[in-house]
Amino acid sequence: MNAPMPETVEASPLAAQLEQRPGGRFVRLMLEEGAVGPRLVEKALRVQSRLSGEPRLLSSILIELGMLTEDEHRRFIRRHGRQFRIGELLTELGFISLAQLARAEAELGRQPGTPMGQVLVRLGFVTQHQVAQALSEQLDMPLIHLDEEMVDRDVVGKFPLKFLRTHRVLPYEMDEERVRLVTSSPLNNPAIDEIAARTGRKAAVSLIAKDTLMALLDRLENRREATGVRGEERGDQVATVVDDILLSAMRDRASDIHIEPLADRVRVRFRMDGVLIHKMDLPPALATRVTARIKVLADMDIADTRCHQDGRTTQRIGGVDVDLRISTYVTVHGENVVLRILRHDGGLRSLEQIEMSQTLLDRFKHEALDAPTGVILVTGPTGSGKTTTLYAAIDYLNRPTTKIITLEDPVEYVVDGIMQCSVNVKAGRTFESSLKAIVRQDPDVIVLGEVRDRMSAEVAVQAALTGHKVLTTFHTEDSIGGLLRLMDMGIETFLISSTVVSILAQRLIRTICPECRQAYMPNRRVARAIGIDDETLKNHVFHRGVGCGACHGTGYHGRTALHELLILNEDVREAILERKTSHEVRQISCESTDLLSLMENGVYKVLKGQTTVDEVYRVAPRSLHGRSVADILRLMGEEDG
Numbered sequence: 001m002n003a004p005m006p007e008t009v010e011a012s013p014l015a016a017q018l019e020q021r022p023g024g025r026f027v028r029l030m031l032e033e034g035a036v037g038p039r040l041v042e043k044a045l046r047v048q049s050r051l052s053g054e055p056r057l058l059s060s061i062l063i064e065l066g067m068l069t070e071d072e073h074r075r076f077i078r079r080h081g082r083q084f085r086i087g088e089l090l091t092e093l094g095f096i097s098l099a100q101l102a103r104a105e106a107e108l109g110r111q112p113g114t115p116m117g118q119v120l121v122r123l124g125f126v127t128q129h130q131v132a133q134a135l136s137e138q139l140d141m142p143l144i145h146l147d148e149e150m151v152d153r154d155v156v157g158k159f160p161l162k163f164l165r166t167h168r169v170l171p172y173e174m175d176e177e178r179v180r181l182v183t184s185s186p187l188n189n190p191a192i193d194e195i196a197a198r199t200g201r202k203a204a205v206s207l208i209a210k211d212t213l214m215a216l217l218d219r220l221e222n223r224r225e226a227t228g229v230r231g232e233e234r235g236d237q238v239a240t241v242v243d244d245i246l247l248s249a250m251r252d253r254a255s256d257i258h259i260e261p262l263a264d265r266v267r268v269r270f271r272m273d274g275v276l277i278h279k280m281d282l283p284p285a286l287a288t289r290v291t292a293r294i295k296v297l298a299d300m301d302i303a304d305t306r307c308h309q310d311g312r313t314t315q316r317i318g319g320v321d322v323d324l325r326i327s328t329y330v331t332v333h334g335e336n337v338v339l340r341i342l343r344h345d346g347g348l349r350s351l352e353q354i355e356m357s358q359t360l361l362d363r364f365k366h367e368a369l370d371a372p373t374g375v376i377l378v379t380g381p382t383g384s385g386k387t388t389t390l391y392a393a394i395d396y397l398n399r400p401t402t403k404i405i406t407l408e409d410p411v412e413y414v415v416d417g418i419m420q421c422s423v424n425v426k427a428g429r430t431f432e433s434s435l436k437a438i439v440r441q442d443p444d445v446i447v448l449g450e451v452r453d454r455m456s457a458e459v460a461v462q463a464a465l466t467g468h469k470v471l472t473t474f475h476t477e478d479s480i481g482g483l484l485r486l487m488d489m490g491i492e493t494f495l496i497s498s499t500v501v502s503i504l505a506q507r508l509i510r511t512i513c514p515e516c517r518q519a520y521m522p523n524r525r526v527a528r529a530i531g532i533d534d535e536t537l538k539n540h541v542f543h544r545g546v547g548c549g550a551c552h553g554t555g556y557h558g559r560t561a562l563h564e565l566l567i568l569n570e571d572v573r574e575a576i577l578e579r580k581t582s583h584e585v586r587q588i589s590c591e592s593t594d595l596l597s598l599m600e601n602g603v604y605k606v607l608k609g610q611t612t613v614d615e616v617y618r619v620a621p622r623s624l625h626g627r628s629v630a631d632i633l634r635l636m637g638e639e640d641g
Contacts, residue, residue: 014038021048022098023057025088029080030068040067051518055098057091060546064520074137081138087116089134090126094553097516100125129280132184132209139186142265143207145282146172146182147241148219155179158198161221167191168213171199178202184210238289241282242297243317245290246339248279250318255341255383259294261287261334273510273559274383277552284334291328291335298326305335312410342412351392354385355560357604359637360596364504367567369396374501375464377451379474379482385508385561386473387412390447393471394418397445405441407434408449419443435459439466448472454489461491464499477621478598479503479566480586483576497573505564507598509611509619510556513545520544522613530616531603536629544612560610562620564598586623597623600632607633 015031018024018041027044030036044061062068077084077092087104090096096104104119111119117131136143151172156164164170169183169191179201183189186205196203245268249257254270259282266287269276282290292302298311311326323342328335351361368376376393378386391413398404398417409423409431419441423431435456438446450473451457460470476482482503486496522542524534545555566572571592575585589595596604600623602616607629627635 014041017045018058021045021058022055023059023092025084026076026092027058027062029083030076035072035076036062036067040065051520056518056546057098059092064523066523077137078140081140084138085116086131086134086138087120089138090120090130093134093137094547094551095130095134096120096125097548100548128184128209128211132207135186136207139207141186141205141207143209143281144182144265145212145241145280145286146170146208146216147238147286148216150283150286151216151220155199156220159195161217163191165214165217168210169195170208170213170217171195174199174201176201178204180204180206182206182208182213184208184213238286238293241286242290242293245280246315246317246322246324249339249341250320250322250343252277252279257337257339257341259287259291259337259339261331261336263333266290266334272552273554273556274508275510275554275556277554288334291337294326294337294339295328298324300326300328306330349388349392349395351396354389354392356563357601357636359635360563360565360601363567364502364565365396368502368504368565369393371469371501373464373467373469375460375470375472375499376501377472377474377482377503379476379479379503379505380507381475381477383508384506386506387449389504389506389561390449390471390473391415394445394447397469397471402444403442404445404447405438405443406447406449407431407438408447418447431456439463439468443468445469445471450474454491457486457489457491461495461499465495474503476505478623479505479564479595480582480589481505483585484582487576487579493577493579497568497576500568502568503566505566505598507562507619507621508559509562509602509605510554510615511558511560511610512543512612513548513551513555513557515550515557516545516548516555517543518546526617527613529622530599530606530613530620531627531632532606532613532629536607540607542606542613543609544614555612556615560605562598562601562605562616564596564601566595567593569593590627594635596627596632596635597621599623600627603629604632604636 015028018028027041031038031041044058044065047061048056048058059068059073063070063073081089087101091098091101104116104123104125107119107123108114108116120126121128121131132143152174155171155174159171167189168185169181169189171179171181173180179195179199181195181203183192183205184207186207192203192205245257249270252270252272254272256271258269258276260267260269261284266282266284267278268280268282269278295302295311297315298313300309300311308330309328313324315322315324320343325340327338351365356364378389380386394404394415398415404418406418406420408420411420411422414420421434423429423434431452432455446463446468448456448460451460460472463470474482474485476485483496487493519541520543522537524537527537545551547553547555551557566589569592571588572585575588599616599620602620605611606613606616
């Protein structure tokens, strides 16, 4: 007797249930392909039904449960993008929330026939570029940026601009086999077939954002024919692309811009909240001119494309003065360009604004900065906020009765009332010569931008021995590492123990996006790894961002700092003199100075709802934590619960 046929996915109750759930169609496709099994889907459905607040996509729940990776999610979107409506796709990509999609669908009901992308843009939920990005994923079609100089005038001249504007399409290049064109409306566009038929070539279609295309068509329509003017306009168009990139980075509050040459395109990414986010792609020919334009701004050698270069410039972008530090790095596909953005509108922060926990802040003020003499070190890797903390400390010490003098490379912020010096090798003002001169200026407080080598470390220590207060930064992983690195530099242990007052280690960590914040249960293994026990997991409510347009689908918006403050006492000084190991020094510091590690400070900020377990696990250095959650809260001046 034949065995009964298994129930098909299409007809199963599970498939019918998925059709009624947020993100269910996506998971149903995965189920049909066997990418996930019915039991895992049922588990995700149970989790989704128990969550309070705004509904969650099933795919995001599968990712959280470890059943689906983000890369697998993105590949699946590209493979099956055509089966989704644009609103569903924007939601899966994290550009909009389910609530925003529901509002847009209601608006669409009152305006039938209007494209969903247009409705979402009008409501301010997405940009034209984000709609184009979603279409690129949906259709597996390249998204490019185009400027006027990339357009072949002979090819465009074959078609009326009114025709191109109506169909939102632009042919820009043609060879013997293909005519290359861009469009913001790639589906069922008769103009694509018309252009292919008129030119007798196969159409190679790329996507472009609608507002970019329309602006380009406007410029083509208004372009003057004089040869001399045209050359000037070409330069202006490249300048416009660079200005657009810079302005977009400013609006997104990016810290860095990465312009990266790949085999077939140039990728532009912004570092936002410490993480790189893909923003756009440029054609290789345009990117070459963009790189040249950036190098001109920074007074770099545009003719030399075979050597790495560095430069800097000051520009006014969006009404804000900005310092740009520019670095080029020669790769097999061309020059990789990185721009570090230093805004002038951020202003000097006070100690109260650097988001240090109140207990640590009080100790840093009264036990470190108020000490009459000694060395105060702020440590951490590049991009950890050391300079911001250093200037906040300078602001605290800046009084009419105090002479503060600095040596920086370069001066980051100009502070009224203190003497600031910027290194300038061309002018003969080297770091070494300035170190020798600084101690002859009768300062009360000496600020060194960074301890670079043994010489600068010795100057800091000797200045402290002669009655000065010295503030500086150091590149080490944590506070104990700062002590050990001074020893490695050859500074005598008796000098370190007698001059170093405190070491403040820090990291920047992303905070939860307030727009898509929801309660969730962290992964138990990760929670245990940072020191959160099962009892705390059961009795505490944890939060995370699920991803939305406001946070570019990351679930995070903005950053806060983790701090590890070591105030040296006699026990720690004795351990330094005896050259004990880092583990022993840390053990003594924890027992005798109430030292809280960066990871323990991260646990505290997780419990306060500022960040997530996963983010602390990603950022904070691993430490042998022996303290319970109750001990951490007690040391931070709070009671458990």
